[in-house]
Amino acid sequence: MVTFPNEGSPLLPSVNTQSLQARRGSVHQVTFSPLPRGTGEGDSDHFRYPLTPGLRLGRDTTHSSTDDEDGDATVGIHGSIDRTREGNDGPVASTWKRLATRLRYYVPIVSWLPEYTWSALSHDLRAGITVSCLLIPQALSYGSLAKLDPINGLYTALIPNLVYGIFGTSRHLAMGPEALISTLMGTIITDYQHTLDPNLTDSAPDAFLSAAGVARVVCFLVGLITFLMGIFRLGFLDSILSKALLRGFVTAVAFVIICGQLIPLTGLNRIPGDLPLHASPVDKVRYVVAHFQQSHWITLGISVSCIAFLVGCTLLKRRYRRVGWLQQIPEILVTVVVTTVLSYVLGWQDHGVAIFGNVEARFPHPTLPRIPEPIFYKDLLTSAMLISTIGIVESIIIAREYASKNHYSVSPNRELVAIGLANLAGCVFGAFPAFGSLARSRLNDRAKARTQMSGVITGLVVLVTILFLLPCFHYLPRTVLSAIIFNTALSLLTKTPRELRFLYRVGAWHDLTLFTLIFVSTMLVSVEVGILLAVILSLLTVLQRTTVPRITILGRRTGTKDQFVPIPDYPDSVEHVEGIMVVRIEEPLFFANTGQLQARLKRLELFGDLATHPSERARLPPASAVVFDVEQMPDLDASALAILREIVESYHLRKVTVCFVHLRPGLFTAFERSGLSEKVGHGLFFTEVPEALHYIEQSRSFTSVSSGGEAQVDTDNETTPY
Template sequence: MSSTPSMRLSQQEHFHLEDSGQIERSLWVLEPPNPPPLRNKLFTPLKKSISSFSSNNKPCHRRLLSFLETLFPILCWFKSYTASKFKNDLLAGLTLASLSIPQSIGYANLAKLDPQYGLYTSVVPPLIYAVMGSSREIAIGPVAVVSLLLSSLVPKVVDPAADPDAYRSVVFTVTLFAGIFQAAFGIFRLGFLVDFLSHAALVGFMAGAAIVIGLQQLKGLLGITHFTNKTDVISVLESVYKSLRQQITSTEKWYPLNFVIGCSFLIFLLIARFVGRRNKKLFWLPAIAPLVSVLLSTLIVYLSKADQNGVNIVRHVKGGLNPSSVHKLQFHGPNVGQTAKIGLISAVIALTEAIAVGRSFASIKGYHLDGNKEMLAMGCMNIAGSLSSCYVATGSFSRTAVNFSAGCQTSVSNIVMAVTVFLCLEFFTRLLYYTPMAILASIILSALPGLIDINEACYIWKVDKFDFLACIGAFFGVLFVSVETGLLVAVSISFAKILIQSIRPGIEVLGRVPRTEAFCDVSQYPMATSTPGILVIRISSGSLCFANANFIRERILKWVMEEENELAKGRVNAVILDMGNLMNVDTSGILVLEELHKRLFSRGVQLAMVNPRWLVIYKLKVANFVDKIGKKWVFLTVAEAVDACLSSKFPEP
């Protein structure tokens, strides 16, 4: 049956409307808004920080109040603070202090500082964080990893044994630099810099650091007087062997009573930790066990006069309010650059640990933790700490877990803890005179199992072998070389992973999934069918740049030749590039696209583009590449591009 003129006219109108719609959709792609200028990219983070503190739509006093509430979150939640919340925070703060006091003394010893400096660090930084931090559970103070970091890096600048005053000055200056870097990260929204130390690298680094810290405690646990300043496992074990051999064979005696006291209380601490984990209602037992150990061991040494029989004791602990350390900061001399570098490393490690801990417990409580605000709070507290005889403080996982289990409601628990530590400094430091050094070693050793997460390492191995390589690289780097080498290895492997993914991006051949308009990777979806004479390729990379452009060109040309070598399919008439995943292109990428177009055109193959992002199409238009391939060969969807290629007549090459 022949069609009537009216039917033919309606079909023509239909095709005309369809062509008009396709042209209109192509214009959507070809006429995007202009990308923002370079100055906007550079200053947008700062503008966002400023705009988060103010709004032009509000009166002046409301803008000031909004700024203060953003800077000091305590002003927001303190309005609804109740007596019942304070009761919970008071109990949590006192429980936290019972764990913090002995740990702070031990970590100060690990950082090669006098005991009072660990207590100082548990007073000022927690108070600053309580008014500026957004986490309700995180407990602030000295931690093992940062203490080890300082004890391994700062002695390369100043020897703590030869000049302890200069050593302390460098530590305070490192703390100031760490605070400045942390605050800058928060103000300029540079939190992504912390992410260069990936989760897998952090797991390996923490595990290696835990073993190194444990080996460092053999000095106090065994009562060794001569010990190496190096942190690698071989040097530490060699030092232990030589010291024990020298003390046993020479006239200088070795006193095993240090080992007996240390191991006895270490067993007690580990049992308390085990019981507390098995029974959540007894969370307070592992929290107060370190303080009980300190009190009991001090009493035993005092009554038995064990210090006269070779037991090493803490001796004098300076009490009172944190003294000013402003005059000790050093900004001149040849070591300022090295001090700043140590400050940067300490800042990144401290932030990584604190944000990881804070976000873990925030997710349990069901609220969001702003990483940039946390960085600003951490930076301000360390800047204030550097001026008041504190060293780098951050969030502690073990103490935060105790704070959470004790039922803390807000950061007031940090204030209670800081006040309690201050009272200890003011009135009870004399009681610490006979505290054995072996107990401090035992307290640190009992906290180390929480840093070694074997289950997480196994999980990383199952999920991503490359991530596991970063994990194990950081672990062995810390363990057998040094802390900074472990960090360098971890960051290098993470960078290598990013580079490999950039240089060798995913390039996929697409086919149409039956009974749909979707085009998917034929290797993932075997049922997807390719269109004869048309090669559809998706570039699965965020950027077409100097690093990967040549690889992409060669891969596309190789596929074209392979496709043409299969005689059953005939020659390739068109290559369609799905650029929906491509976020950016540089000059090298544009040159490669031009060369690809020339090579394909010489073979009689038409190049088409689908859905390039606005920045990509803007650059391609400026470079006149769109004019070279023709505006009609730019499409919104792959289906439209395939249909256009099928309806076109291509000349023979």
């Protein structure tokens, strides 16, 4: 009951008590609205869930209902519903209505396009053009990074954006090529080409896949894997990689990209060298240092100038975040345009600077991927799974981040379906795997994109570039593309120092160790080994924490009679119950987490704390009774029932009493069917821990008195279990 302070009380010094009393005495009419009816086959005239306990949803003539201003039926205080406005649709109309509802869900463009406005178009148009100014130079650069023609990067930016705009649920996720994926793609193509026998490829060049053919196959496999993961509702798997593992891998890949771009940035790729085919990043740095005097100085000057300009623009944008016009400057596009003009005017090609050259401007010709040689099935499938893992994790994280920021929801499963379809369509048109980009999605958000139309507009701008603007890139120095890749790799490192400081500050030594392990393995061995190790360690960590049951020992808080709290949380203010172990099970029990249950109960009995090392001496005497508080155990399976039965039997062999507290009615039924309730004893299930302890104390007194033959226990004060 709510009570009001007296007049003049310091709690309410300025409140008019009379007005409060008047408010309390007033009666307000409460109106309930009926639950919306769906279009599923299981719908009927009655509601599945009542609005409130005891509320009748039948026709009531006492209180009639009315329609509100929007035409929705309302329910009176007795729950009467006015259904006079409902139409009597036939089965055909109902079927079409249900199909339309499902279509709006699975093809989001059907939902938002009919409600599209000119205002939203103006925002999406600006955002799409802004993102394309960043995407087009990146796509040209990432095409080279993937060991393909630069135009393949544009194909990867074109088709996935158009398809994702139809099926995607995120309004801000910007699809296209990514630095990490492009690096992995380049490694796959290089390994494939150098595994083939040169004599066979020279004699029958059409019998083997080209670099673009390998990219098509990998893109198809990535799309198929991602699509099937969405169909089978595996969107939750984006959480298997911890932030520490993912950050360690991203940091290592950033260093791999930086070290790999040092050679084209200095122009050393023009001279013959003795660099091994599978040289590590350390080997590449050593090579650049040893041959630095042979660098092409004009190329090096262009590279340093471009990197300095890009880094300077990034720092300025970070420094002045609230300056809108500064945030909209496409520094990468400015770099490309300025260096192309200077290259043409100053004739850099005549001075030995490698330029972009002629590229045929054409729409990608649709071609189905060719089946590779059987010996490459395993390698290509493994590589596709690794690329899918990285791309899915990054894309889902980006989609969720900007959906939360802009107050709308995304479906991870439908996102996987959309990304999978985008790659399946992209592989037909010469694309390599495409996923969401953090930098482009951030730019899309800053440009105030309203719907997925911004991605469609970005794809259309890329199409115009492919058909009409590619000749404008003829004089673009290739070292500029390397500088763009170098700057992108630097941007991947911006969060690393902050996250490392955080892990050190909170003492997350386990995460720091995993970070170091992933970083070293990726740098010294290969990118594939690094990501494979990251996935394996993540799965092992999940399995380890899943298979350990969460249990804790309870003690009575000092000075109280019925307050029981975890002893490890309050070591100085709780009392251990002599000879009785009170254990709380804090999660559902199933086959995976009950294997270690008996061993952990033994450790609790000996030490009272699971953090104590098993090599130490026992701190507590053997328990004569065990009380299981299972209030936080909502479910258990057959394996857990069998193991609990074994645990109870082992305690009974030691003459230890076993009680259960807060057991749910549904679980009690399972206990009865499995025979566990009979093993425990039908009188040993209680509603509160103090009741169980009182019963145990009474049993002890009865046993000691009966053994002495002197008296019997007064049963008037005995607590009766249920």
